[in-house]
Amino acid sequence: MSTVADRSTIPGPRGLEMWRLLLSLRRDPLTTYLGSHAKYGDIIRFHEPTGAPWVFIAHPDMVAHIHQRNHRNYGRGSLSQPFALFLGDGLLTSERETWSVRRRLMAPHFRADHQDDSVKATRTETSRLLDLWASRADTAFDVCHDLERLTFRIVLSGLFGMDLGAGEDPALRQLTNALTFVSAESFRMYPLPAVVTARRRARFAADIRALDAVVTTAVERRIAEGHDRGDLLDTLIAADLGPRVVRDELLTMLHAGQHTVASSIAFTLYLLSTHQDIQDQVHAELARLGGRPPGPDDLSALPFLHQVFYEVMRLYPPAWGGVREALDDDELGGHPIPAGTPLVFSQYVTHRHPEFWPEANKFEPGRFTEDASKARHRYAYFPFGGGPHLCIGQDMALVELSTVVAMVVQRFRLSLAPGATVKPKALLDLVPANGVPLVLRPRREKP
Numbered sequence: 001m002s003t004v005a006d007r008s009t010i011p012g013p014r015g016l017e018m019w020r021l022l023l024s025l026r027r028d029p030l031t032t033y034l035g036s037h038a039k040y041g042d043i044i045r046f047h048e049p050t051g052a053p054w055v056f057i058a059h060p061d062m063v064a065h066i067h068q069r070n071h072r073n074y075g076r077g078s079l080s081q082p083f084a085l086f087l088g089d090g091l092l093t094s095e096r097e098t099w100s101v102r103r104r105l106m107a108p109h110f111r112a113d114h115q116d117d118s119v120k121a122t123r124t125e126t127s128r129l130l131d132l133w134a135s136r137a138d139t140a141f142d143v144c145h146d147l148e149r150l151t152f153r154i155v156l157s158g159l160f161g162m163d164l165g166a167g168e169d170p171a172l173r174q175l176t177n178a179l180t181f182v183s184a185e186s187f188r189m190y191p192l193p194a195v196v197t198a199r200r201r202a203r204f205a206a207d208i209r210a211l212d213a214v215v216t217t218a219v220e221r222r223i224a225e226g227h228d229r230g231d232l233l234d235t236l237i238a239a240d241l242g243p244r245v246v247r248d249e250l251l252t253m254l255h256a257g258q259h260t261v262a263s264s265i266a267f268t269l270y271l272l273s274t275h276q277d278i279q280d281q282v283h284a285e286l287a288r289l290g291g292r293p294p295g296p297d298d299l300s301a302l303p304f305l306h307q308v309f310y311e312v313m314r315l316y317p318p319a320w321g322g323v324r325e326a327l328d329d330d331e332l333g334g335h336p337i338p339a340g341t342p343l344v345f346s347q348y349v350t351h352r353h354p355e356f357w358p359e360a361n362k363f364e365p366g367r368f369t370e371d372a373s374k375a376r377h378r379y380a381y382f383p384f385g386g387g388p389h390l391c392i393g394q395d396m397a398l399v400e401l402s403t404v405v406a407m408v409v410q411r412f413r414l415s416l417a418p419g420a421t422v423k424p425k426a427l428l429d430l431v432p433a434n435g436v437p438l439v440l441r442p443r444r445e446k447p
Helices: 004-009 015-027 029-040 060-069 078-087 096-110 116-134 144-160 165-186 194-225 232-238 243-273 276-289 296-301 303-315 370-375 394-411
Strands: 043-047 053-057 140-142 322-326 330-332 335-337 342-345 412-416 424-426 430-432 437-442
Touching (some): 015 043, 029 043, 029 053, 029 424, 060 342, 078 165, 078 243, 096 232, 096 243, 144 165, 144 232, 144 394, 165 194, 194 232, 232 243, 243 276, 243 303, 243 430, 243 437, 276 412, 296 303, 296 394, 394 412
Parallel strands (some): 053 342
Antiparallel strands (some): 043 053, 140 437, 322 342, 412 437
């Protein structure tokens, strides 16, 4: 039987260095884990102030082990509990039979033959947004809030057939506030007195009550309609799993389908704005569409655009990291992993692993040609996770991302605002820390 002492064979910080890294992890987990990987290697032991250990892994072999080869031995674990305060027992936080039943129930709505409503919503809402942006042409402005509102509307309409009207902005703000709160709680390495966090917790509770009320109203209105629209909301209601399940899954999909896609669009526009040659290549490839936005059937004819997206998600993966917990004793990298050990992995770090990614910080879409991708370790790149828990919305997200970015580039030339810098910030997902300020100039010629 393994013991906690077995983990002592794993390299990692000790003493004052451990305390310094604990403080650094709370401020900037991306840089801290990246620097720790460079110093200690592919498997690292950390300790909380209480002495409770966790293990960080970076090598694709280890990532593959916990996601696929031995995935049944790894649950979501205690480190993911703060997010359950927000998302309840939804698809991102549930496990085992609960997760399996919900996944099977919801999966048909993410197949290509069920995406017509989402594609229509994406085109309609993006066209409206670009008309607004045309009124701001040639002036610098931050695109992030507009993109968050755009993707919020798309997921509300495309997946749930909902229109919140005047309640849209408050609901989006409450969703963002709740995400920020639970993200901060997940990075807290030591308890604080209740009086210190009382105001933040009260605000979080108020935001959750308001979001719950939005969901309750939407469900009651749909039931009162008395007919099935065939969307995900109807499926959840018809499954008769109870109002709490509908609430958890609706909020989970609102978060996963809104925040992650908005950030990916923002980072894509940022990188295109700072790499004019690549932007020109994307624009030239889109010319074959004759000015119309791409549909799902067009995506295979836009290989360079997809290489751009894959490289953006390598550098700025929407899910920057995750956690698992060993259910039984195991071994990783030649080191014993006792049952109960929490493990942290990070797409942000593995996507920069020098063994698989030379000049890892360089934006180079050519890394994702078909031949290069086939030759690479499957888990050197995993922006949508892997194994049974591969993101249910991966294909839908790529269609939405392709449509929005293509429509933007067809209509505008993008430049980063003078003096602006864009850096990532780790919440539950990766977001631009201080926005993405761009200058958009209308394209005079037809694409």
